[in-house]
Amino acid sequence: xxxxxxxxxxxxxxxxxxxxxxxxxxxxxxxxxxxxxxxxxxxxxxxxxxxxxxxxxxxxxxxxxxxxxxxxxxxxxxxxxxxxxxxxxxxxxxxxxxxxxxxxxxxxxxxxxxxxxxxxxxxxxxxxxxxxxxxxxxxxxxxxxxxxxxxxxxxxxxxxxxxxxxxxxxxxxxxxxxxxxxxxxxxxxxxxxxxxxxxxxxxxxxxxxxxxxxxxxxxxxxxxxxxxxxxxxxxxxxxxxxxxxxxxxxxxxxxxxxxxxxxxxxxxxxxxxxxxxxxxxxxxxxxxxxxxxxxxxxxxxxxxxxxxxxxxxxxxxxxxxxx
Ligand code: SF4
Numbered sequence: 001x002x003x004x005x006x007x008x009x010x011x012x013x014x015x016x017x018x019x020x021x022x023x024x025x026x027x028x029x030x031x032x033x034x035x036x037x038x039x040x041x042x043x044x045x046x047x048x049x050x051x052x053x054x055x056x057x058x059x060x061x062x063x064x065x066x067x068x069x070x071x072x073x074x075x076x077x078x079x080x081x082x083x084x085x086x087x088x089x090x091x092x093x094x095x096x097x098x099x100x101x102x103x104x105x106x107x108x109x110x111x112x113x114x115x116x117x118x119x120x121x122x123x124x125x126x127x128x129x130x131x132x133x134x135x136x137x138x139x140x141x142x143x144x145x146x147x148x149x150x151x152x153x154x155x156x157x158x159x160x161x162x163x164x165x166x167x168x169x170x171x172x173x174x175x176x177x178x179x180x181x182x183x184x185x186x187x188x189x190x191x192x193x194x195x196x197x198x199x200x201x202x203x204x205x206x207x208x209x210x211x212x213x214x215x216x217x218x219x220x221x222x223x224x225x226x227x228x229x230x231x232x233x234x235x236x237x238x239x240x241x242x243x244x245x246x247x248x249x250x251x252x253x254x255x256x257x258x259x260x261x262x263x264x265x266x267x268x269x270x271x272x273x274x275x276x277x278x279x280x281x282x283x284x285x286x287x288x289x290x291x292x293x294x295x296x297x298x299x300x301x302x303x304x305x306x307x308x309x310x311x312x313x314x315x316x317x318x319x320x321x322x323x
Contacts, residue, residue, distance in 0.1 A: 001180070004152040005031045007159075008140050009052070009060055011045035012217035013206055014159030014187060016052060017195045020202050021186050022157050023056060033060040034143055036136040039111035042220040042237065048207045055204055063139040067115040068108045074119055075106050098258055105253045113219070114247055121255035123248075124223050125264035131223065148180045155182045161190055212236055223262065227285050234282035244278040 005022050009015045022031045035049055049060050081094050094102070108115050116134050117123050124131040144154045162169050175183040187195060196206060207217050213232030216222070220240045221233050234241055244262045251260040252273060259273035263281045274280070 002152050003030065003155060004147055005155045005157055005184075006140075006144055006147070007031060007033050007157040008136075009033050009035045009049065010159075010218060011035070011041070011048050011207055012159070013192070013195045013199060013210065014161060014164075016159075016204055016207075017187055017190075017198050018157050018159035019052070019056065019058070020199065020204060023058065028058050031058065032147075033058055034140060035060050035062050036139045037062050037064045038113045038131065038135040038219055039064070039115075040113040040219040040221075042209060042240065044207065044209050045217060045220075048209075048217075051205070061143075063143055065112040065116065065135050065139050066108075067112070067119045067134075070119040071106055071108050071115060074121075075103060078102050078106070094256055098256060101253045101258065102255070105250050114250065117247065117251045117260070118254045121251065122260050123251060123262050123264065126224060129223070131219075144181060153180045153182070155184050158183060158185045159187055160185045161192070161195070162188055163191060221262075223264075230282055230285035234285060241278055241282055248273070248277050 005026050007019045007022050019033055053060055078099055112135050147154050160168055160171050162171050171185055171188050173185050173188050209217050259268050259270040261273055261276045262278050
């Protein structure tokens, strides 16, 4: 049976190194690179994918989840819903006003992240991280299942490292999922430094976002972003904060409570949503420990300077790392 190696590329360093390894071991003919576009990406990620395609001589297939049917079903549901739910012991139902507001915004936008949240009437959270499954895992699995249906065995290469997080500390190098699907994690015991060094040895530059204060490359912002990352995003990429603010208005209007915030604040009212919206969170991210006092250093972040948490400290540091 023919074997195809599928590498999920995120625009970050780990998946770039994994793609390099796959090409080196099996050649471009047996390697397919895919990118699951969440629609909540920084423009630099798209540019970096273009760069990788040129540098590695391989096409990266862009995949996008689609929620048109789910949104159409939700429109129908809201239009005829008479049922009640409960919140804090009180009955909660779609009022006519909430229905009108929701139906006015519940239209597919073509942006997977926003459409997913419009459909769900909320943003994902750490406890309900449906974004990963719906926007990344499902499109990738669907793509790989298609290959299996075409008669291939599929090895899904994942750029996962054990020292990334507690969740990943037991990640296996190889798994036989069954049905012709295998998972391979070739850099599972590498450090971040190993990854950067490996890419550098092969002449692959890191995503410039690492030199702009981002510890990881993914959604801009990610719902799991740390306080310091949010502070950097607020200082360097205000246009993304403004976009998230717009999304909060739309997703809030599509929800039964008429309020939703990107960083979760469960059960809030529209009035409270203002205190928990993305602008308030960015403001909080500029405070020192305890959250009350503004950290004067935070005001000194220079949006052109480098603050990479991987030690690529300025525009020359990458050369230093690779020297
Ligand atoms: S990067 Fe963050 S926000 Fe984006 S899909 Fe993953 S967990 Fe969700």
